[in-house]
Amino acid sequence: MDNRFSFSLVLASALAAGVVSGVFYAFSTGVMRALGALPPNQGIAAMQSVNVAVINPWFLGAFMGAAGLSVASGIHAVTHWKDAGSGWLLAGALVYLIGSFVWTVAFHIPRNDALAGLDPDAPASAAAWRDYLGVWTAGNHVRTLASLASSAFFVLALTSGRRG
Numbered sequence: 001m002d003n004r005f006s007f008s009l010v011l012a013s014a015l016a017a018g019v020v021s022g023v024f025y026a027f028s029t030g031v032m033r034a035l036g037a038l039p040p041n042q043g044i045a046a047m048q049s050v051n052v053a054v055i056n057p058w059f060l061g062a063f064m065g066a067a068g069l070s071v072a073s074g075i076h077a078v079t080h081w082k083d084a085g086s087g088w089l090l091a092g093a094l095v096y097l098i099g100s101f102v103w104t105v106a107f108h109i110p111r112n113d114a115l116a117g118l119d120p121d122a123p124a125s126a127a128a129w130r131d132y133l134g135v136w137t138a139g140n141h142v143r144t145l146a147s148l149a150s151s152a153f154f155v156l157a158l159t160s161g162r163r164g
Contacts, residue, residue: 007158009072009076010076013066013069013070013092013096013150014158016062016065016066016069017092017100017147018148018151019066020063020096021147021150021151024100024140024144024147025148031050032137036133040129041120041126042120043129044115044125044129047115048116048118063101063104066147066150067100067101070093070101071093071097073090073154074090074093074094077089077090077093077157084160085159088153088154088157089153089154092150092153093150095150099145099146100143100146103139108139108140111132111135115132
């Protein structure tokens with residue numbers, strides 16, 4: 001990564017994927033545990049509120065920005081395939097795009113939409129909430145690890161070919 005543009009692109013990709021991983025990690029290790037400890041109607045209402053509040057420029061900027069940077073990094077990897085670190089760069093891009101972005105769209109958003117339609121005080125909602133908690137959190141572990149792995153792959157791309 002001798003080119004300043006290449007270095008900057010990959011560094012930004014690594015940082016963005018790392019930030020997103022941190023957000024997902026916080027949900028897996030704290031937020032969902034806290035919501036799960038609440039009575040079901042309160043947990044449902046709180047998660048419904050979180051799912052609305054998270055649609056903001058700060059989160060979407062990081063999440064979508066990391067996706068955009070991953071696309072750019074993937075294209076850069078393919079068009080500069082002979083450069084040191086291109087394999088790591090492509091791996092970082094694909095892991096973020098599939099394991100974080102696509103996974104969120106295909107797995108989490110439909111579950112969040114279903115949760116939005118629940119009446120927190122309806123008796124049947126408690127069972128749906130327990131299912132949601134387990135499945136959603138397990139799926140969140142996937143995107144946490146994917147984002148973290150992506151960040152690590154981007155760092156490996158940055159350091160490939162460098163001798164200290």
